[in-house]
Amino acid sequence: MTETVATSAGSDWLRIIIGLVVVLIFAPLNALLLVWLERKVAGHIQLRLGPMEVGPHGLLQTIVDGIKLLGKELITPSRADRILFPLAPVLVFMPVLLAFLVLPFGPQLVIREMNVGLLLIFAFSTFTVLAILTGGWASNNKYALLGAIRSVAQNVAYEIPLLLAAMAVVFMVRSFNLSEIVMAQHRVWFIFLQPVAGLIFFICATAETNRAPFDIPEAESELVAGFHTEYSGMRFGLFFLAEYTNMFIVCAVAATLFFGGWHGPFGFGLRIPGVVWFLLKTYVLLFVLMWFRWTFPRVRFDQLMNFSWKVMIPLSLVNLVVTAAVLKLL
């Protein structure tokens, strides 16, 4: 008896280690692809081609950029905090990686099944804010500090409706387990049952990842580069990687919660492996995020906060109450 427990624990560890290795390979590659994709999307939206020179259609451009970033000097401002300044880029990347642990890429294709998977992802994503605050404060730069302060205020404001919107789904499934949430959608996606929650979730996710039109912490026309003004070389690169990986995570979570995860649309495409559907949905959502960025101007900081506290939070609360009431009555 004890032996089986031990072996199962051992295989669990093995699974996690293998998973982490895969994630460590997947996350940077995915980020490189996303950066390339963003530049292509931006290019085509702006009547130009985007990178074309390095590799076919500029596919290798971001890799070359990455190598360039690796070779750059790491500049530390003279009055910056010696410990926290270099630590912040690492801190920002860690929680993003951990979020991969519970993401269900397909049936059985999840590193660690957890009852509280959804909560775990939110917990990790909140941790990113601390890293941003650390970086902004440790830079000893007013622009960076302003960016960091904004980031914290924004994330606090948008975490609440994000969670409330996700709770509506949790109410329906009665589980925090992401795989169970996906399985509950094998016939109808939750976006059709919970359109308001889906919309709120996606808008808040945009704000969570500091993407335009909510890219206020790094509003380059106001705050130069916001919290990462003073970062150079691969430290800047890590912030960049973290941002794009974070985008992937929130879109993956949105696909899991509202777009049926690894399921094909309306029971179609059963022969196609679930992971393909999952990645496809995630990338479509990522494209929408990019579409946002290259279409909208930036929201002003106070308007952003008003929008969250006065519109998003009440709306998501009402949605949650209605969901609960309907579920009770059924």
Added chain:
Amino acid sequence: MAEQSAPPVQQTYSLNLGPQHPSTHGVLRVLLTMDGEFIVEADPIIGYAHRGHEKMAESRTYLQFMPNCSRMDYLSGMIYNHGFCLAVEKLAGIVPPERARYIRVICSELNRISSHLLWFGTFVMDLGGFTPFLYCFDDRERILDILDRVSGSRLTYSYCRFGGVARDIDEVFVQATRDFIQRLRSRWTDYHNLVTKNVIFIHRTRGVGVIDRETARQFGVTGPNLRACGVPFDMRKVEPYEVYDRFDFQVPTGTRGDALDRYCVRLEEMEQSCRIIEQALDQLPEGPHRLEGLRLKIKPRRGEVYFAFESARGLTAYYLVSDGSAYPYRCHVRVPSYGNLHCLTEVLKETLVADAISILGSIDIVVPEIDR
């Protein structure tokens, strides 16, 4: 022991916006005294691009000074050249042929559109919308090509000459200009859908950076910024120079004097410029494009001249004093951006730093023109 007074609590801090900042459009520095995200005091500090153009004029012949003009406001270089030509012609009593006057107006108005297009792009970019910027540059590129055809340069033209223009325009130029106007008009729908009707854009500009008439008057604000507060002051209408009195065009005005009004006024001005160009092309007379037999080194008679005209940014004027030699005795340029910028000390008070950027963008300054 004497009672220790509490250490002073610093509630404000200063923030340098520029001289190297992505949104100050050139080397402008605004020293902001901030309280959190709010601006308590704004102090524009200028002089980073001072090159002494006015002093340079004293050691150059009138024609040699022509290239300097387009380097003051590099975005409306054609209009600056045009104005300088008119000032010297007024001083020396030269009357250019009719055709040349029409060509100058056409080129100046094209230049005005290109300047406004660039402003439109950068303004929306300051607000975080990157895409319209490239659309505008795509349109502006056509104007630069058209002007490049006649003048040989794309930004600092030096195309006007005393008593005419350097080169005559041909059919290709006329056709390209007509095509461009048609193209620009077809683009308005895109721009309105992308920017003007955007909720975020409206929220970022309506009621932001209100310059009322009184402030505008005190600081000498001119151009679209003044017209946005409802004063229909345009030198082309008030004191028509060249052949502007022969065209039917309106002076668009706003009512509130906020950033949105300034935006709308400039957009409408582009349309009015299109109308002027169309009429000028229709009326374009035949004849020489330049007076023959004029000395290269003109020597106006003793005297002084003040000539005011409307550049893309507002009332611009040359004050020239001649001592009868081939070199100006004194040259002074009244630039619109100076007044437009300095009203910021009033307007920026009690605003957010994000609004400071959109206000700075909406008033459309060109720093080298201020510093000269």
